[in-house]
Amino acid sequence: MAEKVSPQVHAAYERIHASPEFAELKGNYLRFVVPMTVGFMVWYLLYVVCSNWAPGLMGTKVLGNVNVALLFGLLQFLTTFGIAFWYSRYSARRMDPLADALRADFEDEVER
């Protein structure tokens, strides 16, 4: 970033970056995002794999003309909402409070 900052503000940023709270903030994020990303990628790939190699299974009729492929596709939409909603809740509960505390620290330090 181009703009100049006072050494004091710079030091505050350095200290926050090194603080255990900031590490915890990033840790909480990664603990949620990494398994979730791997999980939903596998789930989506499964759909492609099944359409490609198990057309018999995908074409099985469940109810009337509704077959497994269609239900599978609709489930993919539902899980996408589910994950997004879950992530939003998780961030509000586990990440925002930490970030707010860091912000308060920073303002204290800079104003002193």
Add this chain to the structure above:
Amino acid sequence: MSSTYGVVAVTLVSLATLGIGAFGLRISRTTSDFYVASRSISPTLNASAIGGEYLSAASFLGTAGLVLAYGADVLWYPIGWTTGYLLLLVFVAAPLRRSGAYTIPDFALQRLGSAAVRLAASLLVVGVGWLYLLPQFQGAGLVLHTVTGAPRWLGVALVAAIVVLNVVAGGMRSITLVQAFQYWLKLTALLVPLFFLVAAWTGDGRPAPAAGTGWFEPFGAPDAQGLYVVYSVMIATFLGTMGLPHVVVRFYTNPDGRAARRTTVIVLVLLGTFYLLPTLYGVLGRIYAPDLVGTDRADTVVLALPARVLEGAGADVLTALLTAGAFAAFLSTSSGLTMSIAGVLGQEVRRVPPLGRRLGGVAALRVSAVACVLVPVVLALVAEPIPVATSVVFAFALAASTFCPLLVLGIWWRGLTAPGAMAGLLAGGLTAGAATVVTIAASPEGWIGTLLGQPAAWSVPIGFVTTIGVSLATRRHVPPDVTRTMVRLHTPERAALSR
């Protein structure tokens, strides 16, 4: 079919768009209003606007065309478009909003302090925007031609003129209102006729769509090429969404990072609800309009259905409603795109010394908007029409190969350097760009054609590997203030903005 209803529908949508735009004009005064609506849009309104903007001609017409041609498993395109939003939410939304820049090029400048990277990013924004505008304009020509018999250039010119008028007049705030209105119009336009169509279908006792063998296999070709295409489309749509200029800029119109996340969740619900509808149109198309399969008119199946299922004035009214929805799709997506690429171009224009001193921010935006629309209009008039859903994939592939590495690595990796970002933008941009140009100009056959027609599966890894490799080789160019940037990106705004 009477064309009067169609003409009335198109006229009404156009007038409503201009009217709401004019209303927005009265409340948008400052440069910030123009570019990002002063960052004061509520999540629900913003989400409707994002939905309105994102659901382009490819969604409204293309999805039904694909389901008609290939079957239920091409739900892949809409799922990819929806999942792209999920990845955007998880990896990019809140930090990008906190960076405080208006556009991707500004983000590049802030993060890396390099004017050259900013310029490269600006050029790519314009490139992605043009690739995405082209099928919108072509689609508008096709729809107006199908419904009223007007020559194709008329639809192109009409949409282009309305978009320019709205951007020039009202900027981002009026665009936001227009797009929110258009999301609900599009949803209504698909939902209401569907009730009548399904009622008629159950009434006349026609059989369910015959499940031919090809209909459950990906893209009707269960071979290695078909599989490659599916994976490539997945990569392009998953990773490209975060790099589409008109999608990213929307996160700057949220008041803060938390609102940016809430907006994204609402968007996912709105998008998912919407995508069910064109899918059903495709299924009905299999019963009533199988002759459109394999022709260049498969994209018009949504518009053709009422006349084939129902009779008389009812069919005409429903067709008119669908036409209105399709036009709303062209207008909203083109407006958002034009707004965001004009925003980027406007900022570049002001940096050119002789022009910059004479033009204010708003004037630069207006001049750029005209320039941004002219090129794709000319291309739309000259180039051969291509199916909308396949042509937008090029825009997604280009965005995924260039902006996805820049954003994801810029936000989450301290080691990114300006030379690394530059090399990544060039490598991803040139490979995906060349594949697009060769495909459109020469459309080669066989494996080469497939690889070039769906470049994302190889061009995205090239973009990432180049960015990381060159960054590692130029470690001493890591910006000295990277620590501060990282803290700003990952803590909420008041800390980030106070200095």
